[in-house]
Amino acid sequence: MDADLYQRLITYMQRTDTVLTEHVGSKELQLMEQGRDRDAKIYDRDMAWLRQSDLVVAECTCPSLGVGYELASAEHLGIPVHIFYDHTKTQLSAMLTGNPYFHIHPYEKEEEIYKVLEELLNYYQ
């Protein structure tokens, strides 16, 4: 994972919007298992955040079971999902690119993300 990139994206969106999962930009916080009781609290909190969201923006260059889980959950909740990934570093699973629900934004340079983000944040405001 690329915490510096996530932090820059979060900071960008926070100029105008509330980012519920700002901890993903923190290098200190670990979202991996920490005992099943603690994990249940993380799960409940993240699902509550998801239900409150108007929009999901996912940087998906790194594979992740948890992110894949959240993408499907957002779809089931009817929340719009925009997926960004660096196509010079990875290919996405066909379970994402083949699903017409998801808006997919391959990028090569980080600047391209901000252009799309600006449009999205205007569109969904």
Added chain:
Amino acid sequence: MDADLYQRLITYMQRTDTVLTEHVGSKELQLMEQGRDRDAKIYDRDMAWLRQSDLVVAECTCPSLGVGYELASAEHLGIPVHIFYDHTKTQLSAMLTGNPYFHIHPYEKEEEIYKVLEELLNYYQ
């Protein structure tokens, strides 16, 4: 991903049961993006398989957006999900371990998987 391990698990289950996703044990088949039309066919086929399933058995040692997506989809379809992972190699996301819907089976040696699988296949038959 560990196609040899997946193939052994598939072969084990095929002694008594039908495995719909036997291609994941093949090293030749790629499930990454292959153009959006082709990806849509893969997505439709995999979702059709999921809907037909009595049980999802997922080896989750390697992170994967597609697998995370399928786990959440199985949950939304009400299909029982059993997740196996080598806890000496990885930790799972709290989005999986913290979700009471999932049955989580950490293992250290491959033999442990077959013991649990045998019980599962008897239980869900």
